[in-house]
Amino acid sequence: MNEPVLELVDVVKTFGKGSTEVRALNGVDLDIAAAEFVAIMGPSGCGKSTLLHLAGGLEDVSSGRVRVAGRDLSDLGLVERAALRRTDIGFVFQRLNLLPSLTALENVALPLELEGMGRREAASRSVDALAAVGLTEQLSRYPDDFSGGQQQRIAIARAIVVERALILADEPTGALDTMTGDSVIELLSTLPGRFGTAVVLVTHEPRFASWADRVVFMRDGVVVDQTASTVPVSAAGAVT
């Protein structure tokens, strides 16, 4: 019942070897439910970005399991994992989200075209996705022509243009002023309700974390505490 979209079981991640070994994650258990918006907070070096990279299959665990949409990432080869990333996981980073040589519309359409969708249909779906994030004009301009907040909206449009189970956002407001940051996070917070997408946001800003259904606190590579989820109990993930 209500299988979590993202499931981390006793996840350990180390970098380096021997005396220089660093344990970035030291046994993390975390479930994220469908359509749940979870913020992950903690001091620099607490492992929150590493957790996001493992969840997105960008890095491998040292031990433990990461399951996305019911599939264990360790069981997947590189090609399968890349396919899972394209179809099930959307990423929004602090910057360098968009390809500068493609227009806003082309950036959003890219994942659809990689999936083999025809150009016309991809463009039409991309226009819809951009409208869903509040962008309806100047779609054939290049990323540099847009403000920082608008660029993040384009990145979010690209993340939702494919119906994905999970969106991973790593400090997406890092380069934005407070009001613009608020509007980007507010937009992210609407995705679970509108599209059923789970959103995991890594941030160090309490005001941005406050949009989430649940805030998870990390320190020294472990989850130390979390707020109660505001998602109904039956649907909410829980730390085991």
Place this chain on the structure above:
Amino acid sequence: MAVREGLLALLHEGPRHGYQLKTEFEAATGGVWPLNVGQVYTTLDRLERDGLVGVADSDGQKIYSITIDGVSALGAWWEAAPADEPPPRDELMLKVLMAIERSTERGDAHALSVITHQRTVLHSMLQSKRRARSTEATSLAARLVTDALVVRAEADLRWLDLCESQLNGTTTRKARS
């Protein structure tokens, strides 16, 4: 606290009745600062006594207006530092300082766990304020009042982060020495 000056600010816009001052004060402060009518009239009496407000009768109702002295008192208030600028003696600070005191005595992790728990509590509060702001806060004043609560909670959270890193720094130094 600053009810006197709040009423003067409203009277600076023109003469008003006591009850009108009450409703305008509450609207301007986003509904978080309710006044009872008695408090309004007591304050107006004092302002009149101090020569900052004048009273006239209009159709059997008292109508209040600001005097020249009132205008200059109001001018000084806009410029002055807020009187409630904290000596930082709130409960959160006391709790954390006491927990640190105890941990230092006993060498335990009590302080760290109090900080962790208080952070979670503050975050839960921040979440509910955020939700209230999204759904309930309709007037500009009400939104700004919620924003004030949010940024104060943020400040408390930053302070907890600093406590935690200082505490960890102390522990690390002790462990090394």
